[in-house]
Amino acid sequence: MCGIAGIFHSSNEVAVEQSLIQSMNDRQKHRGPNAGDYYFADGLALAHRRLSIIDLEGSPQPMTSACGKAVIVFNGEIYNFKGLHEELKSKGYRFNTVGDTETILNAYLEWGEECVSHLRGMFAFTIWDLEKEKLFIARDRLGIKPFYYSILDGTEFIFGSELKVLTEHPKLDKTINELAVEDFFALGYIPDPKSIFKSVHKLPPGHTLTIDRVSFKAEVKQYWDATFAKQSNESFESLQEELIEKLKEAVDIRMVAEVPLGAFLSGGVDSSAIVALMANLSKDPVNTCSIGFDVKNFNETEFAEMVADRYKTNHEVKTVASDDFDLIDTLVGVYDEPFADSSAIPTYRVCQMAAEQVTVCLSGDGGDELFAGYRRHRWHMLEEKIRQFVPHSLRKPVFGFLGKYYPKLDWAPKFLRAKSTFQALQRNSIEAYLHSVSVTTDELRDNLFNNKFKQKLAGYQAISVFNEHAKNFDGKDPLSLIQYIDMKTYLPGDILTKVDRASMAHSLEVRVPIIDHKFLEWSNTIPAKYKLVDREGKFVFKKSLEKHLPEDVLYRDKMGFGVPVSKWFRGPLKESLRQRVLHGKLVELDIFNQVFLTKIVEEHISGVKEHSAVLWSLMMFEGFLTNMLGKSEDLAA
Structure with a gap:
């Protein structure tokens, strides 16, 4: 796992300032502490930071092909590189190394831009084609590895693995993207291809980018998408058997490493499944690690220990105090952009712990997206039954009225908290799903922003993100639709971003077998009726694992990986909350309704209402402003 960066000028007569590219590369040293090097040509500089995993002594980057026609900087792992190596060797290609980097280079020389369809793994790479004087860039299918880029003044293309790399360039325009702000306060993250800055973009998952000196325009193309068009006719029993075999194969190819390897073990179904299959594939005990909390409602270690005991793993457990809020400012620097998933705190801690023992870790991320494991999937499908039988012309006025006037009973038992359900039922399916997953409601955001900022939004709302993705959905059932939306938004924007930044902050590589693209393509053919029963x-995932995991692990209620933010804001963080939300950078930026901010802060602290989600988002946004922009004159929106 590594970090990559580069500067490309439209003219080959412009020399790249070496100190600038070095400064950019140094900002991502945590991603690759083992080595750092550069490639310079007329009007071009490529940079790389290396975390050595395979071919420890060889495969230096930037790497030039044996024929001298192409140069690459690469972040990620290609799991089928040995087979590709042999295939390309039989076609006459020469290899100077035994790693996966040179395999990508020769694959590009053989198949051109179609090389990405031959690659199985996680990756973000840039290839400089010397003959065509163009850059070819690709990001993996699910967005496991990041890629940020910007064109400065129409003459300079810059890129990096993290946003902080680009901000080292003095010409980068740091004007805030208003649409990204709306997205952030709706979703808790900024979805591809936007970034928090207007001038910076993220290459979307499953896309390539080419830019040459003639046109000097970034041409972005999609090469892969998740499909639900084909549905399997196999029996439920056959699907169970096939699921285990296919997942085992995805795990197996991710256990190749020349450094210590282990797995996260939270005690949930997904991580437990990965550990069980690793144990079946390994002659030696698997190294596992878990984070526990000193609050029972957040602690899953007893379930992790069940799995560890069953498979005799080398298990490490660390208990984290429930008041572990000192990490807030650290996380702001780790994530660069505003990022409001509070589970980034335990994720950071478990990566920190794992890095003390291993260099590579397998995780169970993706199981909920592939097999409909979130509570919101269940509630959405219950709501869909009502939508199918009650016409929208009737639903909108009836449930709209109930949603508006039914009290918000945060303190009451779940069956009495119907306000959110009423609000969802007045909407169409996609709008309702955004309502279910969003950090804030449309109504709350309407109160959150001041009129000046709302004019800049010009009617834009975050629902457009979901609507655009829904246009590309090729399935037929409503459950698969929201799974597809999750795969395009929440998975890359939240889950994978959270893990990549937290792990790379500790120079730890994380591999995610469940979202192996071949396994995902197969799992998408499983009928929805077998996923949510x-x-x-x-359902099918759990049934297939009954021979491998304890029933208490498989069928207990999902706990999640959260922290007690609400209590923090009413206790040790209440003064910090007041200071950071009601003063300082948020005021200077002048996009928020200050009266409303004061209202929700005091309502939450007093216990009158629950506003922890939006308040956490505001804290993270304020942290971004302070960390990334700093000076008052830099603030612009």
């Missing part, structure tokens, strides 16, 4: 999500 009655109130049981991930």
Whole structure:
């Protein structure tokens, strides 16, 4: 796992300032502490930071092909590189190394831009084609590895693995993207291809980018998308058997490393499944690690220990205090952009712990997206039954009225908290799903921003992100639709971003077998009726694992990986909350309704209402402003 960066000028007569590219590369040293090097040509500089995993002594980057026609900087792992190596060797290509980097280079020389369809793994890479004087860039299918880029003044293309790399360039325009702000306060993250800055973009998952000196325009193309068009006719029993075999193969190819390897073990179904299959594939005990909390409602270690005991793993457990809020400012620097998933705190801690023992870790991320494991999937499908039988012309006025006037009973038992359900039922399916997953409601955001900022939004709302993705959905059932939306938004924007930044902050490589693209393509053919059965999500996944995991692990209620933010804001963080939300950078930026901010802060602290989600988002946004922009004159929106 590594970090990459580069500067490309439209003219080959412009020399790249070496100190600038070095400064950019140094900002991502945590991604690759083992080595750092550069490639310079007329009007071009490529930079790389290396975390050595395979071919420890060889495969230096930037790497030039044996024929001298192409140069690459690469972040990621290609799991089928040995087979590709042999295939390309039989076609006459020469290899100076035994790693996966040179395999990508020769694949590009053989198949051109189609080389990406031959690659199985996680990757973000840039290839400089010397003959065509163009850059060819690709990001993996699910967006496991990041890629940021910007064109400065129409003459300079810059890129990096993290946003902080680009901000080292003195010409980067740091004007805030208003649409990204709306997206952030709706979703808790900024979805591809936007970034928090208007001038910076993220290459979307499953896309390539080419830019040459003639046109000097970034041409972005999609090469892969998740499909639900084909549905399997196999029996439920056959699907269970096939699921285990295919997942085992995805795990197996991710266990190749020349450094210590282990797995996260939270005690949930997904991480436990990965550990069980690793144990079946390994002659030696698997190294596992878990984070526990000193609050029972957040602690899953007893379930992790069940799996560890069953498979005799080398298990490490570390208990984290529930008041572990000192990490807030650290996380702001780790994530660069505003990022409001509070589970980034335990994720950071478990990566920190794992890095003390291993260099590579397998995780169970993606199981909920592939097999409909979130509670919101279950509630959405219950709501869909009502939508199918009650016309929108009737639903909108009836449930709109109930949603507006039914009290918000945050303190009451779940069956009495119907306000959100009423609000969802007045909407169409996609709008309702955004309502379910969003950090804030449309109504709350309407109060959150001041009129000046709302004019800049010009009617834009975050629902457009979901609507645009829904246009590309090729399935037929409503459950698969929201799974597809998750795969295009929440998975890359939140889950994978969270893990990449937290792991790379500790120079730890994380591999995610469940979202192996071949396994995902197969799992998408499983009929929805086998994924969500009655109130049981991930039904086929859990049934297939019954021989491998304890029933208490498989069928207990999902806990999540959260922290007690609400209590923090009413206790040790209440003064910090007041200071950071009601004063300082948020005021200077002048996009928020200050009266409303004061209202929700005091309502939450007093216990009158629950506003922890939006307040955490505001804290993270304020942290971004302070960390990334700093000076008052830099603030612009």
